Amino acid sequence: MSASPVRTTLVKLLFGAAGMFLFAVFVMPPLYDLFCEVTGIGGKTAGPYQVTEAGVDTTRTVKVQFIATNNGAMPWDFSPKVHEVVVHPGAPTEVAFYAKNRTSRDMVAQAIPSLTPFNATEYFHKTECFCFNQQPLEAGKETDMPLVFIVDKDLPRSVKTITLSYTLFDVTGRTTDATDSSNYKEPFALLN
């Protein structure tokens, strides 16, 4: 009974345990993110969209509904200016969300989108969105925040209604610069 087979087992298992730790921290989050992006399950819409082909499908219409929610104790007024629009796939449409900082301090907000049904996620393109950046707003000020979107012509015909929800988070004092769809850049940027 020499010590070396025991040592071999020990080393292998230590590497196994360390590997599982690295898997949990460095592989599982990006893998989850990738899975959600591919399937659209998370309802997270993508970043700025470059229009590649013009043309409007006038044969059908899609109803797009807007929901605005405040996260936790976020004290702003936050609501869509119009609650729903009916659009033709392919046509760029501009809407706006209203926000007012009701507090007496300057604040920064970040809106996080979520879209249902999830099989419409990859067909909903935003060329301009307030959610691409953090929104600073001085005390007591109000603003209209723009959103320009195009519903893709390839949207499954079964989808008649798309609901786009924004949740507004208070990120005042957070140094990180969040952008949607690039979820895990910051955790790793910090580690590198």
Add this chain to the structure above:
Amino acid sequence: MAHGPAKGIGRWLFTTNHKDIGTLYLWFSFAMFLLGGFFAMVIRAELFEPGMQIIKPEFFNQMTTMHGLVMVFGAIMPAFVGLANWMIPMMIGAPDMALPRMNNLSFWILPFAFALLASTLFMEGGAPNFGWTFYAPLSTTYAPDTVNYFIFGVHIMGASSIMGSINIIATVLNMRAPGMTLMKMPMFVWTWLITAFLLIAVMPVLAGAVTMMLMDINFGTSFFSAAGGGDPVLFQHVFWFFGHPEVYIIILPAFGVISHIVPTFSRKPLFGYSSMVYATASIAFLSFIVWAHHMFLVGMPIGGELYFMYATMLIAVPTAAKIFNWISTMFRGSMTFETPMLFAIAFIILFTIGGFTGLMMAIAPSDIQYHDSYFIVAHFHYVMVAGAVFSGTAAVYYWLPKWCGKMYDETMGKVQFWVSFVGFNIAFFPQHFLGLAGMPRRYADYALQFSDWNMISSVGAFIYGAAQLLFMFNVIRTIRSGTPVSEPKTWEGAEGLEWTLATPVPYHTFATPPEVK
């Protein structure tokens, strides 16, 4: 070479003897069992009547969280590690564990982990209050500052578990007596070998989850924060990727214990040994691919729900194979019903009930009703308490005479069994009704229509709790003044290398390995 244990406290602090370390683990886990049990008594006392009587809701949340954490990580897991330390070397004919110094370390960091965790009860902001599953963002954005103590506590207990597991695998793979092939190993050794692999695979994932929490809380990352582009649902995936194998980590060694006790008191060899081994391995494999059945309500696509539903139900197949094997072992055996056997039979019956309610919850559409209700509380107490704790109790009664050379009081053991059995069922069976009627878990108060069953449940919990004090009394009394026994086999039907040793077991055993036919 024959020398006994060192004298004084140094024996326990510096020991590398597997029997001493096993004893330390068992006493530590019993202390944690009493602590977690005390928390449970506080919870049931508050729920005795509707309205707030004894404690504040904030403290109630701390009690449910601490009860779960202490029982899972402090009581049940160390209890089975203790049994593994005591029994595995003796069962495979090895003189000690393969890595005795690491064994000492893996035990002695454990009290520090739980001291960190328990100390939060006395700190400003109170103990962790986010439930034992510590879902983000409740455990990150909204957590009390003491969450950092909790995180480091989990890191330490995780390190302890990993070291313990490495030790068990290294022992089993390298130190078996000549002639003992893998398929001749006792079932307890097999279940622990598989459990140890599960632990090495998932305890680092738990460490990863709490590390990500730590970074979200203190270093501005956004793994689980939607505001920064992360996703709270990711936490649930990571947690349950650990959490589901964890429940098998708890129950597989219990299966092993039962696979020893049932043949002994049926005076027949275990029925279907190799199918038991393969069933255990299948359960372990399946445990990695079913985690999201804990998350049917997060908004999964229908395909995901169906997959996790069917995969979960598949686990019932190898589990049922084990149940039927135990029943077949008893079938036409010449059975006697000493205390360990009573606990083992109760284990089989009550674990099967818990397994069936598990199947009910595996059905995704009906889980919508059961989710986060008292039905799930009843379910996991049937598998954790009537499963793991009953099996641990059975193991202590079964091996205690061998360990210390003294017989426990059989009458007191039987009284403890019946009081435990009745108390347990009074406490937890009504919780099925409460859950089906819509009572949610984790609340300090409830609607009036739930009053009667809650009162009954609390009475049952107090009865069950009292029976554990009787258990402690019986064990201490046995060690101090039990009737001495000296024959190698405490039980006439017992088989295995550990029963070839002298009683009480000498401090050093199998210095020369036995020959296994």
